[in-house]
Amino acid sequence: MAVVGIAAAALCVGFGPTAAAVAPARSGLPGLPRTHTADDARQRVIDRAKTWNPGTPQRVPYDQGKYHNGYHTDCSGYASMALGLNPPGLNTVALASSAVSSPIAMSDLLPGDLVIDATGDNNTRHVVIFESWANPARTSYWAYEQRGGYGTDHRVLTYGLKPGSEFHAYRPRVLGGGGDPGSGGKYWVDTFANAIGYREPNTDDPQGTLNKGTNYVYCRVWGAEVRNGNQFNHWWLRTDLDRTNPGKNGRGAYVSAYYLAKWGNDEAKDNAGRDIPNC
Numbered sequence: 001m002a003v004v005g006i007a008a009a010a011l012c013v014g015f016g017p018t019a020a021a022v023a024p025a026r027s028g029l030p031g032l033p034r035t036h037t038a039d040d041a042r043q044r045v046i047d048r049a050k051t052w053n054p055g056t057p058q059r060v061p062y063d064q065g066k067y068h069n070g071y072h073t074d075c076s077g078y079a080s081m082a083l084g085l086n087p088p089g090l091n092t093v094a095l096a097s098s099a100v101s102s103p104i105a106m107s108d109l110l111p112g113d114l115v116i117d118a119t120g121d122n123n124t125r126h127v128v129i130f131e132s133w134a135n136p137a138r139t140s141y142w143a144y145e146q147r148g149g150y151g152t153d154h155r156v157l158t159y160g161l162k163p164g165s166e167f168h169a170y171r172p173r174v175l176g177g178g179g180d181p182g183s184g185g186k187y188w189v190d191t192f193a194n195a196i197g198y199r200e201p202n203t204d205d206p207q208g209t210l211n212k213g214t215n216y217v218y219c220r221v222w223g224a225e226v227r228n229g230n231q232f233n234h235w236w237l238r239t240d241l242d243r244t245n246p247g248k249n250g251r252g253a254y255v256s257a258y259y260l261a262k263w264g265n266d267e268a269k270d271n272a273g274r275d276i277p278n279c
Contacts, residue, residue: 039202041175045112049082049129049144054154061151064122078146079114079127083172092125093118101170102252106160107138108199109169115143115159117166128157130169173279176200176221176236176254186216187270187277189237192261197253201236207248208241210255215239217255219279220268226256233258235268238279 052060052068064074070087071077080089085100094100096118104113109130116127128145134156143157160167194212199205201223217237225234235257244250257268268276 039204042110042112044084045082045129045175046131046144048084049078052078052081052146052152054144054152059150059152060146062146062148073146073151075125075127075146078144078152079129082112082129082144083174085174092116092127095127095172096168096170099173101172104169104171106169108171109133109141110171110175110200112172112175114170114172115157115167116170117159117168119166126159126167128159176223176279186218187274188214188216189270189276190214190261191255191259193259195255195259197239197241197250197255198236199249199253201254205248206245207253208244208250210239210253210259211242214271217270217276218252220257220276221254221279223254226258228258230265231258232265233260233268234266235276237268237276 060068060073060078062073064072066073067077067088069081071081071089076092076095077089079095081087090100095114096116101114106115109115111131113130114127115130117125119125126145126147128143131142131144131154134140134142139161140156140158141161142154143159144152144154145157146152159165160169191210191212195210196203197207197210199207201221203224203226217239219238220235221238222234223236225232233256236254237257238252239255241250241253241255257263260268262271263269270276
C-alpha cells in the first residue's frame with residue numbers, strides 16, 4: 001500500500017500476556033513495552049455487564065418500557081450500558097451501524113464484542129455480549145444478554161455459528177471498531193520505518209507490515225501506549241498493510257502513530273497537518 005443457550009429461548013425485542021512488539025525507534029533504541037489499555041477496556045465492558053446480576057434472583061427483569069439506572073431494560077439497552085454509551089441506550093439496529101461498530105468474523109470475537117441480529121422487527125432482533133469461547137472447537141460461547149421472559153442472563157450460546165444465521169459479529173467503536181475501512185476517505189502520512197500492523201489498537205496480534213514511506217490511513221483510534229524513552233503515542237491508525245502474515249488479515253489493521261515521521265507525542269495528523277478523524 002505504501003507509495004514507496006444452545007437453544008434459542010425468548011429473544012430480546014427492540015487471554016494471556018504475549019511478547020512485546022519490537023519496533024525501531026527514531027533514536028535507534030530497541031524494543032517497545034506493551035501495555036494493556038485495550039484489554040482493560042474489554043474488561044470494563046464485562047464488569048459493567050455483571051452489574052445487572054445475570055443469572056441470579058437479583059437480575060434485572062426484561063421490559064421494553066422500563067429503565068434501570070437510566071437504561072432501557074431490553075437487550076440493546078443492556079448492551080449499551082455495558083459499552084458505556086449514553087443512557088437510555090441505542091436500539092439493536094443502531095448498535096450494528098457503522099457509526100457504532102464494524103462487522104468482524106465470528107472467529108475473531110473477543111471479550112466485549114457483540115453478536116447481533118439486526119434484521120426483522122422488534123419481535124426478532126437481538127444482541128448479546130460475547131465473553132469467551134466455551135470449548136476449543138469454538139462451537140459455542142459464553143455470553144451476557146438481556147432476554148425476554150427472563151431478564152439478565154449469562155449462558156452458553158450458538159447464535160451466529162450456524163450457516164444462514166441472521167446473527168453476525170461486530171466490534172464496537174469503543175473497542176477499536178468503527179465501520180468499513182474502505183468506505184471513508186484516505187489521509188496521507190509519512191512513516192519513518194517499517195511498522196507492524198495489528199488486529200486491534202494494541203500489540204497482541206500482529207497481522208503484517210506497513211512499509212516505510214508515504215501511506216494512506218482511514219482514521220485513528222486511542223489505544224495502548226507505544227513508548228521508547230521520551231517518545232510515545234496512544235493513537236493508532238487504521239490502514240491496509242503492504243505485507244500480510246500467513247493466516248492473518250492485512251485490511252483495516254492498526255499501526256501505531258508512533259511511526260509518523262512529522263509529528264510528536266500523542267499526535268496523529270496527516271501530511272498537511274490536519275488531525276486524522278476518529279474511527
